[in-house]
Amino acid sequence: MAPISAPSSTAQKLYSMARNDLLQVRVLLKNGHAQASVGSGFLVGTSDLVVTNFHVVSEIAREPDTYTGEYIDTLGQRGAVELLAVDVLHDLAIVRINRHGDGFLNVPEPGLELKQGQYLYSLGNPLDLGFAISEGAYNGVITRGFSDQLMFTGPINAGMSGGPNVTDSGQVAGVNVAKRLDGELVSFLVPIRFVQDLLKKVATLSTTPPHDFNAVVGEQLLQHQALMIDKLLETPLTLKTLGPYQVPVRESDQVRCWGHSTDKAENPYTVDQIQCAMESAIYVSDQLQTGQVSMRHQLMRSTSLGPLRFSQLASNSFKNESFGTSKDQRLTGPECTEHFVNNETLSMRAVLCVRAYRKFAGLYDFSLLIASTDQNLLDLQSRLNARGVSYENGLRISRIFLNAIGRGVKP
Numbered sequence: 001m002a003p004i005s006a007p008s009s010t011a012q013k014l015y016s017m018a019r020n021d022l023l024q025v026r027v028l029l030k031n032g033h034a035q036a037s038v039g040s041g042f043l044v045g046t047s048d049l050v051v052t053n054f055h056v057v058s059e060i061a062r063e064p065d066t067y068t069g070e071y072i073d074t075l076g077q078r079g080a081v082e083l084l085a086v087d088v089l090h091d092l093a094i095v096r097i098n099r100h101g102d103g104f105l106n107v108p109e110p111g112l113e114l115k116q117g118q119y120l121y122s123l124g125n126p127l128d129l130g131f132a133i134s135e136g137a138y139n140g141v142i143t144r145g146f147s148d149q150l151m152f153t154g155p156i157n158a159g160m161s162g163g164p165n166v167t168d169s170g171q172v173a174g175v176n177v178a179k180r181l182d183g184e185l186v187s188f189l190v191p192i193r194f195v196q197d198l199l200k201k202v203a204t205l206s207t208t209p210p211h212d213f214n215a216v217v218g219e220q221l222l223q224h225q226a227l228m229i230d231k232l233l234e235t236p237l238t239l240k241t242l243g244p245y246q247v248p249v250r251e252s253d254q255v256r257c258w259g260h261s262t263d264k265a266e267n268p269y270t271v272d273q274i275q276c277a278m279e280s281a282i283y284v285s286d287q288l289q290t291g292q293v294s295m296r297h298q299l300m301r302s303t304s305l306g307p308l309r310f311s312q313l314a315s316n317s318f319k320n321e322s323f324g325t326s327k328d329q330r331l332t333g334p335e336c337t338e339h340f341v342n343n344e345t346l347s348m349r350a351v352l353c354v355r356a357y358r359k360f361a362g363l364y365d366f367s368l369l370i371a372s373t374d375q376n377l378l379d380l381q382s383r384l385n386a387r388g389v390s391y392e393n394g395l396r397i398s399r400i401f402l403n404a405i406g407r408g409v410k411p
Contacts, residue, residue: 008135010168014121015133017170018042021101023071024125025052025081025162027059030068040124040163040176041071043101049202051107051195052162053177054086054093055283061086061093061213062285062359071097074131084209085202088220088282089291090147090194091177093162094202105164107195108171114138114150122156122176122187124163132160138173142188143253146228146280146291149188150174156187165189217284218360221388224282224291225363229386229393232293237404240297242272245346245372245380247297248404249276255293269302269313282388288330290363290388293397300379307376314379318371321383323353331355331365340373345406347373352398357388366394368401380405 021043027036039056043049050071059067060083069081081095114120118138125131136154152165156176165174174189210216232255237248251257257276264270277294284290300317302310326333334353341350349371357363365387372380384401386394 010119011121011133011135014166014168014170015123015131017104018123018164018166019074019131021103021105022123022125022131022163023050023073023097024128024131024159025050025056025095026070026072027057027067028070030066036067038125038128038159039161040159041095042105042123042162042164042172043097043099044199045106046101046103048096048098048100049084049199050081050095050097051164051175051199052093052095053175053190054088054091056162057081057083057086057093057095058283058285061217064212069095071095073099082209083213084205085198086213086216086220087194087198088217088284089224090190090198091283092175092190092194092198094198104170105166105172107192107199109196110193112167112171112173112192114167114173116140119168120152120154120165120173121168122152122154122160122163122165122189124156124160124176126155126157126159128159134160136185136187141191146224146231146254147194148191149177150191152187152189153185154187155179155185214359218357218363221282221284221291221360222362222390225389225393228291228293229389229397233397233400237400239404240274241408242274242297242380243299243301243378244375244408245299246404246406246408247274247380247382248401249274249295249297250293251276254278254280268304269300269310272299273297285330290365292385292387294385295401296383298381300381302377305377310377310379314371314381317379318349318369318381321351321369323367324355324365328355329358331357334367341402343403343406348402348405349373350402354391354394362390363388364391364394365389366398368398370402370405374407 025041041050041052072078085094139151142149179187239246274297281289282291323334336353351369353367355365368384370382
């Protein structure tokens, strides 16, 4: 076995200077004090304010009567945490504790100008094994979501979320937030400018923080969905040809589309599919990620099944679509309407289902399912999902999607 390489002298120096300002942030069940989740955080300057991720403390924000929080520092000392502010869009939170920082980990004002390939260092408590530092490199700004993230080519393991990522001079460049499970050393940081914004809000607080933050989270989600839908619809949807039909998609920095086909000679029918989805969603809880739009188009056709068997196949495909249940603790059961509709070029069967968020007033999930009705051995089924949108924006994007589907223009 090859020997493990020793940490660089820079990493050793940074960890030594930052260790007194590093914390493990734990969420505990009030009943029994069992650990529910764990992450990292860091003290800002010489203050008693700690920066961490929202997803680390989300249970305290949403269910304060059930969960509480504590910190543990590198010396094993512990104490309570008080949640002061959250930024669910950028996955940030500020908590207050009963001790102050040594002043090493300062949030720079203004932010840093990083260069591609510049060495960065992430600190935290990976896998609840102990405090650690990992070395990597800055590799640009990722703009595929509606919120910028920094790409860090270095390891960020579970438990390091919320910890600081610093330059070789100790300036905080960002906050550890996530990694790609399908890649090697592809990790992401929240840019420091969003931390600056949240700290400024904390500095202007004139009232006691709310008992729970559901209303705050709901308002932030409402603001985000307005920007999201406006951005998605600022230009007309792109039309792609699928058999004799034209179907709407959105391809942008935020949305990616993929195609797939089962076209093989031995198959009694074929399925061609286009799927488009936003590559990011907003974390609210382990069971709820929202603020996302996806589109799917599926064309089935056959020359060997016959009209009756093909009709049954298409009907079963339509009926097997799921829209959720009333047993869901996050959203109400789906309220659905079904109609046969026509736009300028196509007659369709359409089902629109709407679900309301139980804890976030004014937010809904919309699902629109459409099937063509103009061919015997050809079936187009399209589905739009808009998660975490206002009722008005849900109807708005559903109408645009419905009206954009049609027969292709004959040459």
